[in-house]
Amino acid sequence: MPDTSLDAFVAGLPKAELHLHIEGSLEPELMFDLAQRNGIDLPYASIEALRAAYDFSNLQDFLDIYYQGANVLRTEEDFYDLAMAYFKRAAADNVRHAEIFFDPQTHTDRGIPYAYVIEGLNRAAKDAEALGLSVSLIHSFLRHLSEEAAFESLAMAVPYLDKIIGVGLDSSEVGHPPSKFTNVFAKARELGLKLCAHAGEEGPPAYVYEALDILHIDRIDHGNRSLEDPVLVAHIVREGMTLTVCPLSNHKLCVVKDLNDHPIPDMLAKGLRATINSDDPAYFGGYVNDNFLSLTRCGLIDREDCLTLARNSITGSFLSEERKTALIAEIEAFAAEH
Ligand SMILES: Nc1ncnc2[nH]cnc12
Numbered sequence: 001m002p003d004t005s006l007d008a009f010v011a012g013l014p015k016a017e018l019h020l021h022i023e024g025s026l027e028p029e030l031m032f033d034l035a036q037r038n039g040i041d042l043p044y045a046s047i048e049a050l051r052a053a054y055d056f057s058n059l060q061d062f063l064d065i066y067y068q069g070a071n072v073l074r075t076e077e078d079f080y081d082l083a084m085a086y087f088k089r090a091a092a093d094n095v096r097h098a099e100i101f102f103d104p105q106t107h108t109d110r111g112i113p114y115a116y117v118i119e120g121l122n123r124a125a126k127d128a129e130a131l132g133l134s135v136s137l138i139h140s141f142l143r144h145l146s147e148e149a150a151f152e153s154l155a156m157a158v159p160y161l162d163k164i165i166g167v168g169l170d171s172s173e174v175g176h177p178p179s180k181f182t183n184v185f186a187k188a189r190e191l192g193l194k195l196c197a198h199a200g201e202e203g204p205p206a207y208v209y210e211a212l213d214i215l216h217i218d219r220i221d222h223g224n225r226s227l228e229d230p231v232l233v234a235h236i237v238r239e240g241m242t243l244t245v246c247p248l249s250n251h252k253l254c255v256v257k258d259l260n261d262h263p264i265p266d267m268l269a270k271g272l273r274a275t276i277n278s279d280d281p282a283y284f285g286g287y288v289n290d291n292f293l294s295l296t297r298c299g300l301i302d303r304e305d306c307l308t309l310a311r312n313s314i315t316g317s318f319l320s321e322e323r324k325t326a327l328i329a330e331i332e333a334f335a336a337e338h
């Protein structure tokens with residue numbers, strides 16, 4: 001029997017989401033609507049047939065379908081609609097702040113202007129304020145492409161630097177180590193941007209070391225495989241680095257074989273600043289609260305852990321200290337009442 005009082009606690013708990021790919025929030029219903037609006041034929045006969053294809057055995061299986069899905073996104077309005085749909089779901093989960101990745105190269109390489117992407121997302125981010133949600137955008141580089149291509153993508157962002165908080169590094173991890181992007185990350189830092197990188201999702205602990213010590217990142221996305229190396233864990237704890245962990249994604253992509261063995265409790269016990277996030281909720285079966293509940297229902301985390309994870313999400317964000325203090329106070333007030 002699920003603990004319904006813990007479900008309600010998670011539902012009402014103020015929180016931030018720090019690891020969300022906006023293209024991964026494209027629900028099949030919206031994908032079909034956008035395909036129709038843009039006169040595109042999808043290679044699936046129905047929403048059910050599309051959902052049935054979401055059966056992945058690794059990251060690459062997922063990425064192949066995810067990039068194909070993004071093909072329906074063509075206009076500024078498409079990006080606005082995509083983002084607004086996510087912001088409404090997030091606000092319903094009492095997400096008070098979201099830092100979301102977008103993959104510009106997935107769009108600009110198809111001939112979609114960067115302006116359509118950034119302006120659509122930014123307009124939605126502004127409208128999300130009315131939902132009680134603040135939003136920052138993170139321009140992510142595709143690591144299966146070259147560093148030169150990442151430089152070209154960063155150049156497109158330069159006229160819009162006031163609209164993005166940082167850069168990220170995602171896509172196929174193994175074979176594409178962080179060190180491949182040393183120079184473009186140094187350039188992004190010079191431009192005043194925060195730095196994030198997916199590391200240790202499928203890749204080895206050595207990739208996490210590279211992200212920390214060569215790219216000088218501000219936040220680690222996933223980081224699961226850090227746990228294989230106690231010296232690395234101590235290094236991450238010492239640096240006060242935040243890990244943006246994604247339980248349902250880990251399970252769907254077979255990073256974790258059984259949700260009952262998810263490493264979040266181990267991470268918290270080791271003093272790592274772990275957070276819970278949804279990654280690509282339309283593909284992995286749940287938004288941020290579903291990710292919390294996937295672990296509460298296994299008995300892996302309790303009320304106190306949920307509070308710690310929510311506090312970590314604020315502390316690990318790129319918000320101002322003043323805004324962090326205000327949101328932590330909201331969490332404490334909620335905890336005192338529930
Ligand atoms: N979980 C993930 N890992 C790497 N790249 C991604 N792009 C979208 N989701 C991703």
Ligand SMILES: [Zn+2]
Binds near residue numbers: 019021170279
């Ligand atoms: Zn991700």
